[in-house]
Amino acid sequence: MDCTHGVFARHLFEESQPRISEARTHGYMGNSELEKAMKEFTQRCANISRIYSIGKSVKGIPMWVLEISDKPGQEEGEPAFKFIGNxxxxxxxxxxxxxxxxxxxxxxxxxDPLATLIVNNVHLHVLPTMNPDGFALRRRGNANNVDLNRDFPDQFYPMNDIVSLRQPETKAIMNWIKEQHFTASASLHGGALVANYPWDGSQDTRKQYAACPDDKAFRHMASLYSRSHYNMSLSKEFEGGITNGAFWYPVYGGMQDWNYIHGGCFELTLEISDDKWPKANELPVIWEYNRMSMLNLVANLVKTGVHGKIFSSDKGRPLPASVMIKGIDYRVNASRTYGDYHRMLAPGESYEVAASMPGFQSKSTHILLEDEAMNLDFILSPEEGSSKHEEVRKECECTGDGRDRVEVVEFLRGINLGIYLLLSAIFLLLCCLLRRKTMFKSLNHRNGHKRPIVVQGFDGNA
Structure with missing residues (x-):
């Protein structure tokens, strides 16, 4: 371990590494070739993809993203996953x-069932290069020679808090995460073979295990990647092929912790190759070694955890409420459009799940999460005498551009009709009219999922 400016750094990440030779880059796509490959992909696979840019690098190179989904570019009540490379x-x-x-x-x-599951049930966003300038220069940092994985605001130290001083690539990622509703993600690195999970740093900068509130869930995700890999789990350096970031070497200003704290996104840092820049003819083998790990990590979004929708009992409107797990100091927010939430949790545990929102009565229930995902919907009742729920109603009407009624109808399709016997006749009529139509594709209709548990808007806990 070395210590530079009070922050630990591992020797394999230092700028003193031998410069990459021109010969070593042969067989790798340059930035223009990568852009061409991505655009050709969206033409060949137009039915399940689109391409968009989240910003530009210091040198003005667009940061292109591929979205892969059966409905690319459309908002759905589905989880979203992002991969970031380079x-x-x-x-x-x-x-x-x-x-x-x-x-x-x-x-x-x-x-293939796994490919079909992912495309039909996840919005996958792929950013092959976060640092096109650094790639062109064949060095770690960007065009300003800044390490982008030290450029994010940090929870332990007031680093990078001046927005104007952040790199354009960092700003692009931060804006992207705030715009999208990502459930989980992973960034791909090289120089080791291990799945790294939060926290990446600790309060006193010492090398030590620093567990985040969702330590069990992160360990499960990291282990899933490692076990699915050809040989990562066999590591002699890292038990099981996984490591807590701060226990390996502390990092401050990293993207991983920022995602979890500010983006509601469970991110892993994946070291996928011992050699940072292997020969191009080794890439197909490295791909095969990592293929099932990458696929299983994305599919994990719908195969495990607790998922559901939250809406109001009075009008049936989706609510952007918060979901909390007793004993875990972390909240996941439901989306505003569909009220859907997706909460990563370690299987094989009992949890008390609660949904809350200002102006509504909080509701909670106990669940036993086994190996499969669980669907858990909440119906929240407005608090008596509270004007908060009326503010939510008006906000939904203002931001919905007239779509809120359609969204409610779409939302109701995936819910057991029996629970609406207590609601008004108008909703019973709507449900009857829609019985013969195609069911709304939602989490409780995914492969292997059970019928949803519904926590209704009565006083007390279910």
Whole structure:
């Protein structure tokens, strides 16, 4: 371990590493070739993809993202996952593997159950390169020689709090995370073989295990990746092929912790190749070693955890309420459009799940989360004498552009009609009219899911 400016750094990440030779870059896509490959992909796989940019690098290179879904560009009541590659310019394996991943999903959609599950039930966003300038320069930092994985605001130290001093690539990622409702994500790195999870730093900068509130869930996600990998779990350096970030080496200003704290997003940092810049002819093998890990990590969003929708008992409107787990100091917010939430949890545990929102009575219930995902919907009743729920109603009407009634109808399709016997006749009529129509595709109709548990808007806990 070395200590530079009070922050620990591991020797394999230092700028003193030998410069990458021109010969070593042969076989890797340059930035223009990568852009061309992404655009060609969206033409070949137009039915399940789109391309968009989240910003530009210091040198003005667009940061292109592929979205892969059966309804790309449309908002749905589904979880979203993002992969980010090439955070460090001299770690290019991720950018190549993400193109392999996209093409595999396209080629196998409708044929392979896992590919079909992912495309139909997840909005997957793929950013092959966060640092195109660093890649072109064949160095770790960006064009300003800044390590982008030290450029995010940090919980332990007042780092990077001046917005004007952040790098454009960092700003683009932060804005992207705030705009999208990501459930989980992973960034791909090189130089080791291990799945890293929060916290990345500790209060006193010492190398020590620093557990975040969702330590069990993160350990489950990291272990899932490691066990699915060809040989990551066999590591002699890291037990089970996983590590807590601060226990390995503390990082401050990292993207992983910022995602979890400010984005409501469970992010892993994946070291996928011992060699930072292996020869290009080794890439297909590295892809095969990581393929099932990458696929299983995305599919984990719908195969495990607790998922559901939250809405108001008086008008049936979706509510952007918060979901809390007793004993875990962390909240996940439901979406404003559909009221859907997606909460990563370690299986094999009992949990008390609560939904709350100002102006409404909080509701909670106990669940036993086994190996499969659980669907848990909440119906919240307005508090008597509170004007908060009326403010929510008006806000929904103002932001819905006239779509709120349609969204409510779509939302109601996936819910057991029996629970609405207590609601008004208008909703009974709407449900009857829609009985013969195609059911709204939601979490409680996904492969392997059980019928949803509904916590209704009565006083007391279910």
């Amino acid at each position: 955070v460090h310019g001299d770690e290019p394996v991720g950018r190549e593997l993400l193109i392999f991943l996209a093409n595999w999903l396209c080629d196998n959609y409708g044929k």
